[in-house]
Amino acid sequence: MPYEALLYYCFAPVENPVNLERSQRRICEELDLRGRIIVAEEGINGTVSGTAEACAQYREDLRKTFPDIEFKIDEVEGHVFKGLSVKVRDEIITMGVPLGTPVHLKTGQHLSPDEWREAIQQDDVVLLDGRNDYESELGHFEGALLPPLESFRDFPAWILAHREQLEGKRILTYCTGGIRCEKLSAWMLQEGFEEVYQLDGGIVRYGKETDGAGFVGMNVVFDDRVLVPPTPAHEPITHCRECNAKSANYVNCANVLCNRRMILCPGCEESTSRCCSDECRNAPSLRAKNAKLRA
Numbered sequence: 001m002p003y004e005a006l007l008y009y010c011f012a013p014v015e016n017p018v019n020l021e022r023s024q025r026r027i028c029e030e031l032d033l034r035g036r037i038i039v040a041e042e043g044i045n046g047t048v049s050g051t052a053e054a055c056a057q058y059r060e061d062l063r064k065t066f067p068d069i070e071f072k073i074d075e076v077e078g079h080v081f082k083g084l085s086v087k088v089r090d091e092i093i094t095m096g097v098p099l100g101t102p103v104h105l106k107t108g109q110h111l112s113p114d115e116w117r118e119a120i121q122q123d124d125v126v127l128l129d130g131r132n133d134y135e136s137e138l139g140h141f142e143g144a145l146l147p148p149l150e151s152f153r154d155f156p157a158w159i160l161a162h163r164e165q166l167e168g169k170r171i172l173t174y175c176t177g178g179i180r181c182e183k184l185s186a187w188m189l190q191e192g193f194e195e196v197y198q199l200d201g202g203i204v205r206y207g208k209e210t211d212g213a214g215f216v217g218m219n220v221v222f223d224d225r226v227l228v229p230p231t232p233a234h235e236p237i238t239h240c241r242e243c244n245a246k247s248a249n250y251v252n253c254a255n256v257l258c259n260r261r262m263i264l265c266p267g268c269e270e271s272t273s274r275c276c277s278d279e280c281r282n283a284p285s286l287r288a289k290n291a292k293l294r295a
Contacts, residue, residue: 002075003077003078004052005047005080006046006048006059007204008177009178011043013043013102014041017040017041025086028058034083036086042091043103045093047081047221048084050079072201081224093152093183097187099190103182107183107185108197113200113210114209125172126145129147129174129175130174130175134250138218138237139218139230145162159188159191171188173196173199176202176203178199181198181199185198206230212231216237217235217238218248241262241276242268250262273286
């Protein structure tokens, strides 16, 4: 039976997020969909997996509430989520900075994948990666600014601190599926940056509709697959911290009090017990030693 993974978002006014949360939970349970969905007064943001038939029914149902919503669809071998989470939040993507004008009314100009491929070859542009540092480490557009940030909340302060690098330039922003650039570009326009663009549909759509030119490495996705090449031709650009073999096996240290992100090839992951140091390997807070900590 064919399965699909859906990635989607839509900025649009939601009068009652609690009612939307309840209806989303109900239909996902009825269709046996798994994944993560966030709803807020500013819209919906989600990624789910299920049978192709169930995903088609879900898309049809969600378009009744959000007629303009777009879906990125991947064929997968089965569920790529272990369960279902549907939550109400203040923002569907948390930046923590208020916007004077809602995102659905004013945001950066969208560039189609073909327009983006042409734009990134120009000399008067600055590419800005709108994702966290561990994501850009694993894959990014060549020549892009890669802010060393662990949270999307940190972007406004970083951009203001590096304003001179961006002022007066054509700023091209990109992220995984488009949602972070949607809000980031809206905020940048509010802050007085005049020419702000975004890759419509993000890296996911770019890989589906072009040859992926200009992007190197792997794309981080937020399901059990973790890493997906934008096109079949893309290969890892990262290396195992132990043996230096090329690898995109990204893991967290097994010591939950450390939880350091690192690249370990499968062989070194086993030989190190997925720990970043001897200290962590001997720690009492290993997932393997405590069933409550296993993940």
